Amino acid sequence: MTIHAAITGWGMSVPVNVVTNADIAKIVDTSDEWIQTRTGIRERHIVSGDETTSTLAAAAGRDAMQMAGVTAHDIDMVIVATFCPDRPLPATACRVQAQLGISRAAAFDIVAACSGFVYGLTIATSLIKSGMAKRILFCAADVVSHYVNWQDRNTCVLFGDGAGAVVLEATDQPYGLLSSVMGAAGDREELLMVEAGGTCMPMSTDVMAQGKHFLTMNGREVFKLAVRGMEESSLQALAQANMTLDDMKLVVPHQANRRIIEAIAERLNVPIERFFINVDRYGNTSAATIPIALTEAAASGALNPGDHVLLTAFGGGLTWGSAVVRWGRPTKE
Numbered sequence: 001m002t003i004h005a006a007i008t009g010w011g012m013s014v015p016v017n018v019v020t021n022a023d024i025a026k027i028v029d030t031s032d033e034w035i036q037t038r039t040g041i042r043e044r045h046i047v048s049g050d051e052t053t054s055t056l057a058a059a060a061g062r063d064a065m066q067m068a069g070v071t072a073h074d075i076d077m078v079i080v081a082t083f084c085p086d087r088p089l090p091a092t093a094c095r096v097q098a099q100l101g102i103s104r105a106a107a108f109d110i111v112a113a114c115s116g117f118v119y120g121l122t123i124a125t126s127l128i129k130s131g132m133a134k135r136i137l138f139c140a141a142d143v144v145s146h147y148v149n150w151q152d153r154n155t156c157v158l159f160g161d162g163a164g165a166v167v168l169e170a171t172d173q174p175y176g177l178l179s180s181v182m183g184a185a186g187d188r189e190e191l192l193m194v195e196a197g198g199t200c201m202p203m204s205t206d207v208m209a210q211g212k213h214f215l216t217m218n219g220r221e222v223f224k225l226a227v228r229g230m231e232e233s234s235l236q237a238l239a240q241a242n243m244t245l246d247d248m249k250l251v252v253p254h255q256a257n258r259r260i261i262e263a264i265a266e267r268l269n270v271p272i273e274r275f276f277i278n279v280d281r282y283g284n285t286s287a288a289t290i291p292i293a294l295t296e297a298a299a300s301g302a303l304n305p306g307d308h309v310l311l312t313a314f315g316g317g318l319t320w321g322s323a324v325v326r327w328g329r330p331t332k333e
């Protein structure tokens with residue numbers, strides 16, 4: 001019997017605090033008009049008070065578990081995709097595990113920046129297919145605002161904070177991840193990175209004075225590579241699943257910039273209406289964009305159990321990945 005990993009529950013969580021383009025225009029030389037025209041972003045949620053990567057991930061995870069109808073005792077593993085951990089040690093997944101009381105689970109993080117959801121979904125599915133786990137809580141959460149230089153208009157307008165989560169459960173029906181293509185170009189790290197804070201360049205007052213602890217990006221170059229990387233990996237993932245775009249109910253792309261999504265739609269020759277877009281309300285929440293979009297798509301009826309959906313992402317690393325997923329819980333088991 002072939003084992004599959006169905007997505008039986010999902011959820012999302014964003015910080016309470018909303019920051020509009022007009023708010024940012026009070027800090028740096030920009031305008032609502034520039035941001036909306038160049039990116040499609042209107043507002044984003046930014047953490048305040050006690051909110052952290054793990055609290056957002058745990059809130060999304062709680063909803064996903066409730067929808068799946070599983071208790072803390074049922075979960076074998078907790079995986080968090082993030083490049084914004086609560087602390088360097090322990091893994092943010094351990095803190096999520098503690099907050100949700102998932103006491104008998106293994107817990108670990110993965111880092112693949114904006115491609116984190118596709119990478120993590122692939123890892124979680126493989127663990128279930130191999131028989132190593134029966135039920136996994138997988139969260140993708142980033143508090144990008146922690147790394148944003150609020151004096152740099154090239155980047156500070158683009159990002160937001162948030163989390164999404166899914167519960168994956170073993171099934172003999174062909175549901176969940178049907179194909180996955182992932183890639184990386186580690187020799188292009190300078191295009192999108194946080195240079196300091198690790199062993200290469202430990203944090204110091206000097207390093208901080210130079211702003212090396214902030215996220216930097218070559219926006220124009222990343223834009224081009226993102227369009228190409230998401231187009232190519234999408235076609236590869238479809239071919240691997242033996243399907244075409246006509247079989248997809250929806251395409252859920254990483255939400256970095258509306259113009260990137262429009263360019264991919266044009267290159268794939270798919271009407272933009274078949275793409276789910278919510279970058280206007282959240283900005284780029286890194287690994288969290290896809291599960292937040294999936295949760296909203298499912299809530300709006302744009303995505304229903306049994307539908308096929310194409311996921312595609314691109315981000316720091318550089319990393320990229322695309323996947324074909326059959327959404328939801330099998331109807332008969």
Ligand code: UT7
Pocket residue numbers: 029030031034035038039114153154155157192218219220221222223226256257260284286314315316
């Ligand atoms: O998650 C994956 C990683 N991230 C991405 O995928 C993002 C990829 N890149 C992008 O989305 C776009 O490249 C940006 C939104 C970052 C920039 O848009 P662009 O159309 O590529 O603009 P640009 O970099 O070519 O800059 C155009 C001008 C520049 O002025 P000059 O040099 O032409 O005089 C910038 O200084 O716009 C200026 N500019 C701004 N002006 C007002 C840059 N940021 C701003 C701003 N407000 N916030």
